[in-house]
Every structure is written in C-alpha cells, then in structure tokens.
Amino acid sequence: MRAATYDAYASDNSRLTVGDVPDPKVGPGQVLIEVRAAAVNPVDWKIMAGGLDGMMDAVFPVIPGWDVAGVVRGRGPDTPEFAEGDEVMAYARKDVVHAGTFAAYVAVNASAVARKPDVYGWHEAAGLPLAGLTAQRALDRLDVGAGDTVLIHAASGGVGDLAVQIALARGARVIGTASERNHAHLESRGAEPVTYGDGLADRVRTLAPDGVTAVADFAGDQLDTTLAVLTDNGRHASVADPTAEQHGGHWIWVRPDGRALSDLADLADEGTLKVDIAGVHSLTEVGTAFDESRTSHARGKLIIEP
Numbered sequence: 001m002r003a004a005t006y007d008a009y010a011s012d013n014s015r016l017t018v019g020d021v022p023d024p025k026v027g028p029g030q031v032l033i034e035v036r037a038a039a040v041n042p043v044d045w046k047i048m049a050g051g052l053d054g055m056m057d058a059v060f061p062v063i064p065g066w067d068v069a070g071v072v073r074g075r076g077p078d079t080p081e082f083a084e085g086d087e088v089m090a091y092a093r094k095d096v097v098h099a100g101t102f103a104a105y106v107a108v109n110a111s112a113v114a115r116k117p118d119v120y121g122w123h124e125a126a127g128l129p130l131a132g133l134t135a136q137r138a139l140d141r142l143d144v145g146a147g148d149t150v151l152i153h154a155a156s157g158g159v160g161d162l163a164v165q166i167a168l169a170r171g172a173r174v175i176g177t178a179s180e181r182n183h184a185h186l187e188s189r190g191a192e193p194v195t196y197g198d199g200l201a202d203r204v205r206t207l208a209p210d211g212v213t214a215v216a217d218f219a220g221d222q223l224d225t226t227l228a229v230l231t232d233n234g235r236h237a238s239v240a241d242p243t244a245e246q247h248g249g250h251w252i253w254v255r256p257d258g259r260a261l262s263d264l265a266d267l268a269d270e271g272t273l274k275v276d277i278a279g280v281h282s283l284t285e286v287g288t289a290f291d292e293s294r295t296s297h298a299r300g301k302l303i304i305e306p
C-alpha cells in the first residue's frame with residue numbers, strides 16, 4: 001500500500017518520503033480501516049524529531065499520523081462490534097511508533113474506534129479524535145460545568161476550538177486567548193476573546209473581575225497568568241506544561257478511548273461540535289502540512305488524504 005514514511009528521526013522534513021510498504025496485518029483486537037482522511041497534530045512532527053523517544057520505541061520506517069477516519073475493511077477474530085463497511089474514526093495511537101494513519105490502510109485497536117458522526121464529512125471526522133479527546137479529558141478533569149467561568153489558553157487551536165465548544169455545551173462561560181485575527185471566530189463560537197502575551201492577566205481580570213474558576217491550558221508557558229487569574233478554589237490543567245502539577249494543577253495526556261470518542265460523535269450529531277479545516281494535503285504534501293502545523297497558527301485542522 002502507499003504510505004508516507006520517514007526512516008530516521010529528523011527535526012525537519014528531510015527524511016519524509018512516499019512509497020509502497022507492506023499492507024498491515026489485522027490482529028486480534030483490531031480493525032483494518034481504509035483511510036479516507038487522516039489529520040495532522042503537533043505530536044506527529046514532534047515524534048518525527050525524536051521528542052517521544054524517551055517513552056515510546058520507534059520502529060523505522062515510521063508511518064506518521066495518529067488520527068484517522070475511514071471505512072472498516074477487515075477485523076480481527078474477536079471484534080464482532082465492527083463490520084465491513086462501517087464508517088468510523090479513531091485516535092489510533094499504539095504502543096510502538098511505527099504504523100500510523102498517513103497511509104492507504106491502518107490497523108487500529110478496536111477499543112479506540114468509534115462510529116463517524118453522520119453530520120461530518122471525512123475531513124471533519126479525521127480532525128476530531130485526538131484534539132477532541134484531549135479537550136474532553138482536560139474539561140472532565142477540571143469538572144467544568146454550569147456556573148464555571150473558564151479561561152482557555154490557545155482557544156483558536158485544534159484542541160482549544162473543540163474545548164471552547166464542549167465547555168459552552170456544558171453551560172460554562174468561556175474566555176479564550178487567541179491572536180486578534182481569530183477573535184471573530186471565537187465570538188462566533190460564543191466565547192469571549194482576549195489577546196495572549198504581556199498583560200494577559202489584566203485583560204482577563206477586566207472580563208472577570210472576581211477571577212476564573214477553571215483554566216485549561218493548550219499552549220504551555222502560561223502558569224503565571226493561570227495562577228494570577230484563578231479564584232481561591234480554582235482548578236487548572238495543562239496539556240503542554242507538566243509543571244502544572246507542582247502548582248496544584250493537572251498535567252493531561254490524551255489516551256485512545258472509543259467510548260469517549262462516541263460521546264464526541266453524539267455531540268457532533270447534535271450540532272454542538274464543529275471541526276474547521278485549515279487545508280487538505282496529499283501524502284506527498286505531508287511535509288507542507290507539518291510546516292504549517294509548526295507555525296502554531298493554523299486555523300483549523302490540517303488533513304491528509306491518502
């Protein structure tokens with residue numbers, strides 16, 4: 001099958017190529033998905049640079065990509081819950097970095113797979129799993145609900161945009177940080193935008209003079225502001241700053257979870273959760289998509305169509 005691969009760690013795109021690799025085997029506990037769309041996440045190029053080598057083995061050549069939407073074309077002997085032809089999506093992280101989603105087919109643990117939302121196209125469905133599960137996990141850990149005023153750092157990003165929508169759906173008031181060119185977008189979601197950078201704590205206090213009850217950080221390096229604007233019993237969590245734990249907060253890592261992803265599919269079908277698309281790229285353009293993701297300013301998900 002055709003796949004994008006790299007044969008060694010690199011902090012640029014120099015090891016990326018496209019070629020033929022063996023079709024994936026479909027083992028027990030797995031389903032084989034014909035990839036209709038995959039999505040780029042910052043972790044993909046961070047892994048390519050060796051950033052997770054301390055915690056995960058990589059077997060080269062590596063097919064990058066952890067997000068997928070597609071059609072079930074095979075299944076292991078113990079996965080009767082899926083049938084050939086099912087339209088599904090998954091956050092397809094595995095224990096070893098090797099057989100990712102930027103390929104014609106990927107074998108995925110069935111426990112990570114959920115039905116594709118009826119209202120989504122393939123691109124939107126591919127863009128939801130990793131970012132949506134991250135947003136949901138952070139807001140669950142913070143127990144965000146009605147009565148909360150939540151500050152979301154990086155509210156216009158892949159994770160932040162979904163967190164804004166989930167927090168609003170739970171009845172919270174949402175203040176979100178973004179570049180000014182993304183403020184109209186945040187307002188269209190129902191959030192109150194503020195510009196990040198120097199003076200952020202003052203700008204947040206202007207909107208919420210009594211402080212915010214929860215902070216979800218999807219940017220990193222925001223702890224001073226977070227602690228300055230939180231109420232006394234406020235909760236905070238970060239997906240990009242492990243030191244949050246040393247200051248009474250949560251350090252969040254997303255985990256493949258088909259059931260939690262099904263809940264997100266339900267929200268999508270209710271019209272509560274929208275995924276914006278920044279661009280669609282072929283397998284030969286994975287490097288271009290990585291470059292755009294590396295800017296940290298793509299507005300929407302970057303999609304790979306094999």
Ligand SMILES: NC(=O)c1ccc[n+]([C@@H]2O[C@H](COP(=O)([O-])OP(=O)(O)OC[C@H]3O[C@@H](n4cnc5c(N)ncnc54)[C@H](OP(=O)(O)O)[C@@H]3O)[C@@H](O)[C@H]2O)c1
Binds near residue numbers: 043134153219254
């Ligand atoms: N721990 C986990 O499990 C986990 C899971 C998913 C993601 N992450 C991490 O979370 C981060 C965000 O991921 P993503 O997919 O949302 O990335 P993304 O789509 O590239 O979004 C990046 C966001 O960062 C904002 N931003 C850029 N520079 C900033 C700055 N100096 N201060 C504050 N915000 C800034 C951007 O806002 P503007 O464009 O409006 O400027 C944009 O909203 C990445 O570091 C990623 O690796 C961790």
